[in-house]
Amino acid sequence: MSETILKVRNISKRYRNTKALEKVSIEIKRGMIYGLIGENGAGKSTFMRTIMGLIKIDEGDIELFEQTGSKGLQHARRKIGQSIETPALYPDLTARENLKVQAANGGVSEREIDDLLRLMNLGNTGKKKAKNFSLGMRQRLAIALTLITNPEFLILDEPTNGLDPSGIVEMREIIQRLVTERGITVLLSSHLLDELSQVATHYGILHDGKLIHELSKEELSRETRQYIELETTEIQKAVVVLDELEIKDYEVVNGTRINIYEHIDDVAAINRSLVLADVNVLRIGTTRQKLEEYFLQLTGGNTHA
Numbered sequence: 001m002s003e004t005i006l007k008v009r010n011i012s013k014r015y016r017n018t019k020a021l022e023k024v025s026i027e028i029k030r031g032m033i034y035g036l037i038g039e040n041g042a043g044k045s046t047f048m049r050t051i052m053g054l055i056k057i058d059e060g061d062i063e064l065f066e067q068t069g070s071k072g073l074q075h076a077r078r079k080i081g082q083s084i085e086t087p088a089l090y091p092d093l094t095a096r097e098n099l100k101v102q103a104a105n106g107g108v109s110e111r112e113i114d115d116l117l118r119l120m121n122l123g124n125t126g127k128k129k130a131k132n133f134s135l136g137m138r139q140r141l142a143i144a145l146t147l148i149t150n151p152e153f154l155i156l157d158e159p160t161n162g163l164d165p166s167g168i169v170e171m172r173e174i175i176q177r178l179v180t181e182r183g184i185t186v187l188l189s190s191h192l193l194d195e196l197s198q199v200a201t202h203y204g205i206l207h208d209g210k211l212i213h214e215l216s217k218e219e220l221s222r223e224t225r226q227y228i229e230l231e232t233t234e235i236q237k238a239v240v241v242l243d244e245l246e247i248k249d250y251e252v253v254n255g256t257r258i259n260i261y262e263h264i265d266d267v268a269a270i271n272r273s274l275v276l277a278d279v280n281v282l283r284i285g286t287t288r289q290k291l292e293e294y295f296l297q298l299t300g301g302n303t304h305a
């Protein structure tokens with residue numbers, strides 16, 4: 001079984017009238033990209049801050065790299081890189097110069113800096129000063145700065161927030177690269193499930209300080225998969241037609257409904273074949289439960305995002 005990087009059990013945190021976290025338990029294993037999803041105020045930042053020791057919890061246990069207790073956690077936290085309290089960027093310095101300043105005491109070689117610039121898609125920023133960077137470039141540089149210390153576990157609060165669609169795709173690719181090239185385990189957050197839909201391996205849905213649902217990437221894609229919904233009073237006859245069309249990936253859901261998971265774009269042709277075979281089709285069409293709808297369904301439609 002793979003190594004546990006973070007294990008929190010029943011942690012709670014209250015601010016005066018607000019329960020920011022209520023008995024949250026999460027386990028993150030090496031190599032996971034864990035996406036914490038929740039609308040504004042759900043408790044994502046509070047959760048991350050407690051892991052980093054920036055906020056004291058009222059109750060519960062935190063175990064990091066198999067260490068517990070304040071001394072143990074303090075030691076373990078040296079292996080964490082995080083974007084919540086990042087060092088300030090020097091606006092008049094280039095990406096390389098910013099990294100050099102950050103690396104000054106760490107004995108980090110030019111080659112390592114080159115490698116970090118490449119890893120974060122900042123290799124061709126040359127003489128451009130940080131103050132002239134786009135938001136995406138600044139966010140990538142901030143992550144590069146946290147990587148100077150070679151963390152094993154990276155905590156990123158809303159890394160895709162405010163980025164345009166291509167910036168989001170780029171950030172996702174970079175996060176995946178951190179895992180494949182450097183073996184870093186990642187905890188990241190977003191208020192939009194969609195933004196992390198293709199990057200995280202596991203998801204935790206936070207709502208009003210409670211972890212209301214956890215699921216894997218595979219479970220999420222199954223839940224939100226696109227398919228053709230066929231309603232008919234003649235299931236047996238319909239199945240014969242699907243078999244003739246060599247459609248294999250379908251499911252008879254009940255006495256009147258079949259979900260078809262392949263040939264999604266062939267609805268019209270499938271309908272024609274059914275009608276030609278004299279199957280009584282009540283309704284046929286594609287459905288896609290969109291990610292955000294799925295999220296709203298989980299959180300009871302109460303979103304402020």
Ligand SMILES: Nc1ncnc2c1ncn2[C@@H]1O[C@H](COP(=O)(O)OP(=O)(O)OP(=O)(O)O)[C@@H](O)[C@H]1O
Pocket residue numbers: 015016018019020038039040041042043044045046047191
């Ligand atoms: N220092 C604080 N004092 C009082 N209440 C706080 C404090 N920090 C957070 N809260 C409250 O705790 C709840 C959780 O906040 P938190 O920032 O963790 O949520 P979040 O999911 O990260 O949201 P956002 O995306 O808006 O940052 C919110 O109701 C917030 O108002």
